[in-house]
Every structure is written in C-alpha cells, then in structure tokens.
Amino acid sequence: MGLRRTIRIGGIVQGVGFRPFVHRTAAEHRLGGWANNGVDGVTVCVEGAPDDVRRFTRDLAERPPPLAVIDSFDYTDEPVDVPAAGFRIRPSDPEGRRRALVPADTHLCGPCLTELFDPADRRHRYPLINCTDCGPRFSIILDVPYDRPLTTMAPFPMCADCQAEYDSVTDRRYHAQPNACPVCGPRVRLADHDRVPLTGGDPVEAAAALLRDGLVVAVQAHGGYQLVVDAADNKAVARLRKRKDRGNKPFAVLVADVGEVRRYARVSDAEADLLCSPARPIVLLRAHPDAPLSVQVAPGLGVLGVMLPSTPLQHLLLASGFPVLVATSGNAPGEPMARTAESARRDLGRICDAYLEHDRRIHSRVDDSIARVVPLAGGPRPQLVRRARGYVPRPVRPPFDLPPVLAVGAELKNTACYGSGRRLVLTQHLGDLGTERTRSFFDSAVAHLGRLLEVDPVAVAHDLHPDFHGTRWAARSGLRTIAVQHHHAHLASCLVDNGVDEPAIGVVFDGTGLGEDGTIWGGEFLVGDYVSARRRGHLSTFRLPGGDRAVREPDRVALALLHAAYGREAADLPLAAVRDRDPFERDVLLRMCERGVGAPVTSSAGRLFDGFGALLGVCRSVGYDAEAAIRLEEVLGGDHTPVPPWPVRVDDVGGLQVVDVRPWVRAVVDELATTPVPVLSRRFHSSLAAAIGEVCGRLRRETGLGVVALSGGVFLNQYLSVRVDAELTAAGFRVLHHGAIPPSDGGIAAGQAVIAGARLRAEAR
C-alpha cells in the first residue's frame, strides 16, 4: 500500500528554482508524481512508500532553495494501491503565475562564486554571472509574470549553451530568467563622462588601477550606482567626502567575507548571520579603534556600516587587491540614487572620475538595506534600519485578512505599503519627499509595486499632516482616504511586525509627528490596537524656537529646555550653550520660548536627545538626521552597563501621564562641571528608561495590559532599547521590538496599511 500526498506551498516559491528542487528531492526519495505552479504557489503531488513521503515532506519544508520564502504549507493524503513511477513538471497555471510573488535581488551564490574565479569555467570573471539561486530579480522586472521578456534581460537572446542550461530541469540555471554568459549577455565597460570606453582590456582591472590612484569610480550594482574608493586611502576617502558634500556622515564599506570583517569590527554570531544573509544588508557594527581604515570613513564614530559583496562585479573589484572599499549610494544630495548611465552622468559627474557599468538596465532603483543586531537580554534581535535591496518585495504577514489597501507613509525616510489578504508589502526605501525627483520616484515605485502585486486598493491610508506629499497624493487618488495619526501608525507597525493582534501599550519615541491636538508629538505613550489608539501619556513639552531651524541647531533646543526648567534665569546660566550665543540672539530665542511666538510646542523625544546632546557639548549642530542622538549614545562606547537614574517625576495631568524632563535638565546643569560627559549621557538614558518603566507600570494598573510595543526612530538608539527592554522585562511585561519593519518612519506605511485594513474590516461587521 502506498501513499499519495498533495502538498500546497505558498509564498515566494516561483522563479526561485522550487520545482527543480522538488524534482531532485522526489528522485532522492524514490517518489513519483508531479509539480506545477498554481494559483497561490506551487502544488506538489507525490506517491510512494509512506516513510519516503514523510521524509520528502520534511525536506521540502525544512530545506527549500535559498530564495524561497514559504508562508503557507499544507497537504492532504490518500492511499494508493500502486504508486506512480517517474516525476514530471506540469505546465503552469497562467493565472497562478500572475499572482506569484516576485523575488528580491540576491547576492551571488557559492557555486556561481566558484565559477567566477575558475579559469576553466566559461563564465570565468564574467561580471554578470547568476543562476536560479542568485542574481538580480526585483530590480530588473518590468511586469508580471516573471519571465525573461518582461525583464531588462529581454534584449539579450540566450546562446545555445545558456538556452540548454535554461531548459534542463536538472541544471542550476533551469528557468533562471537573467541567465547570461560572456557570449550572449550584457557587457561591462569602464567609461568616462562622455560614455567613451577607457580601456580595450579588462574593465575591472582598469577600474582597480584608478582606485589604486585614489580616484572615485561609480560602479553599477543591483539597484543603482555606488560610489567606490579605496577605504584605506585617506586622501581618496577625503576627496569623495568633499565632492559628495557629505559633512561628517559615515560611509559604508564593502569587505570580502566575515573573516576579513573581523579585522575592522567586532562581529557576533548573530551579526555574522546577518552579514551573510541572502539580502546582504549593510550591518552596523562596533568598529575596532585601530582598524586599518581611513579615519575619514566614519569620523568620530565607533559604529561602522559593513556589507559583504552582493554582485559579481563587487567580488571582482575586491579581488583585484582591495581588502576594503568604501561603497556609498551614488546620488546628488537629497536626490534618489542614480539608476541609468544618463542620470549617473547628471548626478555624479562632479563626484566620480569614471563609471564601471553594464547594459543590463536597472528598472527599479533599490538602495542598500541597513540592518543591525540589538543585543537584548533575551537574545540577539536582528532589526532593519532601512528596508530596500534584498528585502523588497518580501511580504510581512498580518494576523488577519486585509482588504486591498495602499498606505503612503510619512514624509521623511518614506516607504509606501500595499496590503491585501495575508500580505503587507512595503516599497523600497524612497527617501525624503522634499524634491521633485524623490516625489516622482515615489509615484513610479507605488505604481510599479501595485502592478506587480495586482492589488487594486479600495482605500488609501495617509498621515494626519495636511502638507505631506502622501496626504495630497491620497486626496488626488480618487479613492477613499483614511487618515492615521503618526504615532498610532508606529504602534501598529510594531504590533504587525511581531504578528500580535491584541491591545498594547505603545511607547513611541521619534522626532516629529502631528498629534491629534495639532501640536508636534514625539515622546508618546499610547494605548490601543489596530483600529484605534488613545494618547495616555507623553514627555513634558518644551518650545522649538524657530521651528525647523531648531531641528538643525540643537543649541536652540538646549536653550528651550533651559527656559522650560529655569524661565528667564536661563540667560544667566554658566553653560556653553548659553554663553556661546550672541546675547541679543539668545534673548530673542528666550523671548520666543516665553511668548510662544514662532516656537511651536513639542513633546518630541528626538528633540529632547538633540537638546541634551547640545547641553553636554557632544553635538552643537546637526549635519545629518539623528546625529545628536547617535553622538550621545556614541560617548557610551557600546557599553550597556546601567547607572542609577536621576529622580523620575511623572505627573497625572487630566488623566495623561506626563514625564517631567525638567529635573534632568537641572541635574545636567548642576553636575556638568564635575561629572564626565559619558556618565551624564548614561544617566540621561537610564532616566528615560526608568520613566518609561514608571509610565508603563501605571498604564498597566489602569488598563490591565501587559504588552509594550517600542517604536519610533529614537529606538534606533541601542542603549535605550536595551535599557528599556531590561526595565520592562524585569517588571513582567512582554516587550515587542521591531525586526523586519524599521522602527523609524520607514516602517510607518505598514502600520497605516494594517490600521486602514482593520477599520474597513470593523465597518463591514
């Protein structure tokens, strides 16, 4: 008696070599049957001895191909008298192929890497080598179904050898849509600004020679152009920094393997896994102080962004004699990354000296992703900081079925998100929507992803802020609009990131978000679920003299905090933040705080960090987003040892728990002359963590809720995340941190989408 088992597998299982894998595995277990691409994934039917069928099932679920993402797996059994012999792949269901998820771009796999450096292989040193398990996907796909004619590989007919690989079910390149070789595929060239080739020989060797001379080369990667220089060459890195008008903002570096990375930074097991994961994100690591690296790479910072190569071209460049290269996004300031040869000339012409590029066009721009590991007491927690290449368009699974919705995110670090059924799919990181070109990137990315997913939204979720691009876009869309408060969206994004579907306390600390009362929120305690949330507490408020200017000049925030704590007497305090300002200007700013003219009220935790950074003198002006918060954490040197907090005072103001930050301002003023800055910074962090613990405790007593979700860009501060986690866990809370969805505004669209879905669902009941 045999067993026939019909298995349905959903997720990213098409275009990733799943059927050949099934074919091989069935042969290993001596099973007959068939497989095909169906409506929601792959259907497999096998027949044979019951034990073989069970072992086959286990292998299928536990050892899928590297690019596959299984999000559902179920089967039905029936007895058969005589099991079928032979296994075949049945023709695909055309409707099913349209609904299949598109895979993300993936790093060069091991077997391809071996071939790349094998002089006997026909693809030896071919910079566009790939296979079913690796290579570009999302970035080259024009439309679904995912087939070569609908990718930017369409202009390259395969040669007989490539075609034979493509057609053979036992070949690693079976149905590998970007399959190519030096005979039939795209060519790499090293060219100048006028697109004239600079060499007739090996373009990679010629580019390496330029890098050795300290020059800047723009290199085409999966999702756009990167600017590359020798990271050990001080002059070269300084030149890039100056030409790119980069200020002190750190550069990421490219290193060949984890062993090499250990020369530059500390790498835990979890960090090594993240570095080697198929997406190959930039991983934020703690740098060795004496790393053999130009000081210009990350001036004054102990954190280093490192990635392993994802394209064959990057492997070849590193192998031509560079242990470490700077690889930073090739974009004009504030603009999206260059994607075409034309836009590279326009945007990078003044920055780079040559272009190492090829004619496999990039259809969708995808920046490098950024990730890190938060060392929580309960175990290391990988967390995305910027979600883009390698992660898009992987879905996140909401805990209930969503109607088709679109969410347009916030204004800064924007992403958009589609929801439908049990899928939330975020766009790649789109950037700050302050320029015409970033807005048009937003428009095209939203349209493209909607087409790939074939989601026809019934509603658009947007922020409360009337001036955001997304809010206007939603109003023009002709669809029903659903406004979602910024911090509620953060709370929901953290809940859905953890698959939680119950009410929770949300601690949402970020820079800016419009509150329901029309003021700027950012240090918020919410209680709610996917449908609604109520503000139940916040940090005490202070003024932002000059509004947006206070965001760029933390000294203004320091003055405002001093004004909140001391009133007019702030002008007489013996502090650098007071003394160093022109007395006339200082008095104007203090008057603005006093009268509230041109000085909006805020409860922003991000601004509080800015203000303390300025008070402690670690960051008096901000060159890049969150610089003060980063530098305030930096002085702790990655040491997470707690210290006793300053006194924590929480007042019940009309039912709202308000954390008074003024005692901490006074403590800094009293202790600054006698206490080292790192100690004060540590106390500031500890005080904030203790205050969060106190407020959550009160809210638990009022509501009975024991789950706390931590969200908002301020939780990119590791020390704060670790301290708050320890504090709340010790008090018996279940603490939720972000993982696949960034805690910053880059994750807000996922929260908006799931809130819109939950509200529509509640209405329909």
Ligand SMILES: [Zn+2]
């Ligand atoms: Zn491969």
Ligand SMILES: [Zn+2]
């Ligand atoms: Zn070929």
